[in-house]
Amino acid sequence: MSSAARIPTGIDGLDAMIEGGVIRGDMHLLAGAPGTGKTILASTFAYNATTKLKEKVVYATFEESTEYLLRNMKKLGIDLGAAEKEGSLKVIDLDALKGKELENNIQLLLAAVKETKSTILVIDSLTALLLATESKFELRAFMKSVYKTLKNQGVTTLMTISQTPGMGFGIEGFVADSVMLLENVVDKDQFKTRLIVLKMRGTEHSKRYHSVQFAPKMAVSKY
Ligand SMILES: Nc1ncnc2c1ncn2[C@@H]1O[C@H](COP(=O)(O)OP(=O)(O)OP(=O)(O)O)[C@@H](O)[C@H]1O
Ligand SMILES: [Mg+2]
Numbered sequence: 612m613s614s615a616a617r618i619p620t621g622i623d624g625l626d627a628m629i630e631g632g633v634i635r636g637d638m639h640l641l642a643g644a645p646g647t648g649k650t651i652l653a654s655t656f657a658y659n660a661t662t663k664l665k666e667k668v669v670y671a672t673f674e675e676s677t678e679y680l681l682r683n684m685k686k687l688g689i690d691l692g693a694a695e696k697e698g699s700l701k702v703i704d705l706d707a708l709k710g711k712e713l714e715n716n717i718q719l720l721l722a723a724v725k726e727t728k729s730t731i732l733v734i735d736s737l738t739a740l741l742l743a744t745e746s747k748f749e750l751r752a753f754m755k756s757v758y759k760t761l762k763n764q765g766v767t768t769l770m771t772i773s774q775t776p777g778m779g780f781g782i783e784g785f786v787a788d789s790v791m792l793l794e795n796v797v798d799k800d801q802f803k804t805r806l807i808v809l810k811m812r813g814t815e816h817s818k819r820y821h822s823v824q825f826a827p828k829m830a831v832s833k834y
Contacts (some may be wrong), residue, residue, distance in 0.1 A: 616634065616635055618634075619659065619663075620657075622634060622655055622831060623755050623828075624831030624832050625717055628808060628816055629811055631809075632814070633767065633769070635767050635768075640756055640791070641770065641793070642771070642794060644793075647781050647804055649736065650768075651829050653670075653733050654670075657691070657769075658700075661696065661699035664710045666731055666755065668700045668701070668730075668732070669701055669733070670700060670702045670735070671702075672704055672735055673734070673736075674773075728732070730767060733770075734768065734789070736771040737772045751786070754785060789808070789812060790809040790810045790811075791809065803823075804822070804824075805820045805822055806821050806822075820834040
């Protein structure tokens with residue numbers, strides 16, 4: 612494992628937008644509507660970190676089962692299953708959470724990070740957590756405590772959040788060191804996916820929209 616201050620995402624074009632990668636030890640938020648590529652981006656990041664950077668990663672999947680996640684990502688050359696067999700990645704499958712179980716599940720993830728001596732935690736997605744909290748106040752307080760705990764442990768976290776209209780919570784309510792946003796935009800008779808970095812503490816980041824392609828591998832280019 613390297614201890615460089617930044618961890619490259621491994622996504623062509625994205626690292627150049629953010630001074631080479633995301634800051635180690637920070638909590639990064641990746642927002643976007645369903646189908647905008649959050650899981651592909653998060654998986655590429657996790658896979659690159661295990662295969663190229665020799666980091667250890669815990670990947671918590673909330674909506675997609677482990678089986679589906681591994682199958683879908685493998686099609687794009689992101690072989691999370693191989694990384695798991697090799698021992699550099701641990702996938703944790705967590706069902707949608709309810710009320711009081713929230714805290715326990717976060718504790719479970721932290722325990723897995725500790726046990727596997729992982730440096731990176733991916734939570735895909737936070738939406739289940741969101742839906743389980745009853746008030747904005749409760750959510751904010753909870754996120755603040757999660758943020759503090761993860762920062763204290765020096766874990767680099769990438770959390771995705773699936774934004775759907777009428778969800779009741781916006782990303783502005785989140786405590787995070789960075790926010791990246793993926794969007795599908797209709798252009799004539801098709802949609803295109805684009806990415807923008809809304810915020811990244813300590814980073815002179817691009818403020819432009821960039822085009823996103825998923826195959827044969829995820830890449831970001833001039834919009
Ligand atoms: N093998 C593939 N080749 C080309 N494009 C693909 C492939 N797999 C997925 N995609 C495209 O990438 C999109 C995003 O997939 P992804 O699962 O990462 O979205 P997501 O933001 O995680 O969605 P959700 O919120 O529903 O979990 C798909 O809707 C599809 O358009
Ligand atoms: Mg997803």
